[in-house]
Amino acid sequence: MFVLVNLKAYPCDPIEVAEAAATVSDESGVDVGVAPQAADLSAVAETGVETWAQHVSPVEHGSHTGSTLAEAVADAGATGTMINHSENRLKLADIDGSLDAAARPGLETVVCANNPEQIAAAAALGPDAVAVEPPELIGGDVSVATADPEIVEDAVDAAAAVDESVDVYCGAGISTGEDVVAADELGADGVLLASGVAKADDPQAALEDLVEPL
Template identity: 80%
Template sequence: MFVLVNLKAYPCDPAAVAAAARDVAEASGVRIAVAPQAAHLDRVAATGVETWAQHVAPVEHGSHTGHTLAEAVADAGAEGTLLNHSEHRLTLADIDGALDAADRADLETVVCANNPQQVGAVAALAPDAVAVEPPELIGGDVSVSTADPGIVEGAVAAAEAVDPAVDVYCGAGVSTGEDLAAAGSLGAEGVLLASGVAKADDPRAALEDLVSGV
């Protein structure tokens, strides 16, 4: 099971969360990665935790002011990148271009999708994984695996039908060990979460609870 912690633009200490994630990963044997703001990638990577970018743009080296270059995040220590989060939507063409950019920089990829239909469309572009996240549940207290397990099961089936090599993760409202276990029971290979760790009073305790059932 893979746990990807998206720090978004929350007012947390990215290095402190990263250090907690590193320690919990080492103690539990669960793969945990942290996706900070681009400006904090090197600080997070310096802790030794697996580090991901929140986004890379579908561009190459050149005149692209304000875009996030895949090679630049890789140089800063990123090993993977999120794409198409509900808070940073892309067209299918731009997702395809961003996947090409990530491939150039040897970054692992997780593409977010709202529902099983989108999961199927995105899986056709051959990312490493897709994460199903209904927008209405993002940032809430109820996980998608609890609120609507059919969405997770449908996402797994949709990806399997298109490309069995594409893993499926689930996000939106994930915060506890029960959520993680439920995701796994529905066929998900990982989870994507944010506020459950980034906004926790004690991120280490939140992560320990999250992986407690693994």
């Protein structure tokens, strides 16, 4: 079970969260990654935690002011990237372009989608993983694994029908160890979460509670 903590643009200390994630990952054996703001990638990577970018743009080297270049992300120490998060949606052609961009420096990829139909379309583009995240549950206190377990099961089936090698993650509202266990039991290979750790007074304690049932 992979746990990816998205720090979004929350006013948290990315190094504190990264150090906590690295400690919890080492002590528990659970794979925990952190996706900070692009400006914090290098500092987060230096903690030794698995570091992911929140986005890479569908561009190559050139005149692309304001874009996030995949090679720059990799040079900063990231090993993977999210693509098409509900808060940064892309057209299908641009998702494909971002996947091509991520492949150049060898970044792992997870493409986010709202429902099983979109999961199938995303899986067909060949990412390493897809993540089902109903937008109405993002940032809330109710996880998709408990609020709508069928959507997780259907997403797992949809991805498998297209490409069984594509992992399926569960996002939106994940904040407790029970949520992680529920996602696992529904067939998910990992979880995406944000506020449950990024907004916690004690990120390490929050992460320990998340992985303890595993």
